[in-house]
């Protein structure tokens with residue numbers, strides 16, 4: 194009993210020490226996720242095979258590969274880190290996989306200038322069959338705070354009879370009560386349209402079921418399906434007005450480096466950047482080929498994703514498997530992506546002077562007949578002329594041309 198009281202005391206103290214001021218009920222920590230969160234998550238590559246060794250090595254690799262310096266911050270442990278609850282209901286990590294404990298792991302991650310995330314589930318069990326947080330929300334949030342957790346992904350398996358909004362509100366309140374600023378990532382798969390109610394409850398919400406490492410396909414698992422990058426892209430239609438600083442649509446984590454071609458990886462990364470999607474890498478950072486690293490650390494593309502205006506791209510046109518997207522950026526610039534979804538190359542002609550982009554979300558518009566922009570090709574890293582002359586480009590199969598349009602006097 195004495196030991197237990199001591200444990201509770203330590204949890205409370207550690208949690209209190211870790212924080213500043215918790216926001217009032219119904220409000221999020223104001224400084225979190227002002228731009229889409231960037232980091233890494235274990236699920237897409239490693240599934241349930243997580244351990245402190247993998248997480249430490251990944252944190253090391255985040256630094257060594259330049260990912261951290263490119264903006265990736267969160268090292269997130271997905272499903273299956275859990276051991277059992279103790280007699281008071283407090284959760285403990287799997288002692289075989291995490292023998293040093295979660296506090297030591299968080300300390301290590303923090304010592305690298307990174308932040309740590311964990312995963313739980315609003316139901317009785319996680320998707321991987323581990324203990325869920327239902328009924329234990331406040332204990333779990335306090336425990337995470339005492340470990341030094343900075344990010345919680347909260348899943349939606351085994352929730353029969355629960356209402357999504359209430360379940361996510363409860364965990365949101367628990368996080369705030371624990372007091373440590375934690376990015377709250379809601380993984381409800383879009384079933385109850387979280388974009389309509391989740392702002393103010395979480396910092397990001399999944400809009401779809403799970404992604405799979407495929408550019409354009411659907412994988413049928415019997416009771417559920419996973420989706421290729423293009424299928425997920427199409428499911429984002431109509432959602433852009435719901436996202437903004439502190440509250441983001443989440444079209445799921447990245448599959449860059451997990452088996453698609455380099456062209457496909459580039460197109461996937463470009464479109465997630467255009468969507469202002471969280472950039473959560475899902476590959477093995479310890480064994481990353483140079484071309485994968487070059488995609489994930491392209492700073493000019495990341496700058497489009499992280500732009501402070503926080504407005505998702507709009508689809509300007511779609512014809513013959515080619516889509517043209519525009520994203521308004523702070524200060525008057527635009528990003529443009531020309532996406533070739535076909536299995537063969539496409540020649541693209543875009544006569545600027547015939548085109549006007551009008552964005553009802555940001556209220557911004559561009560009339561290229563009236564204003565010229567300088568062009569920067571974000572994948573070659575070269576200047577690419579201006580909008581004074583029509584754009585003509587060959588875009589390879591399943592690839593993208595991504596430009597930044599710079600609005601400068603004299604362009």
Ligand code: GLA
Pocket residue numbers: 236271272319320321348380402403
């Ligand atoms: C669900 C989520 C995935 C992953 C797994 C873990 O499928 O959508 O992103 O977290 O659970 O079991």
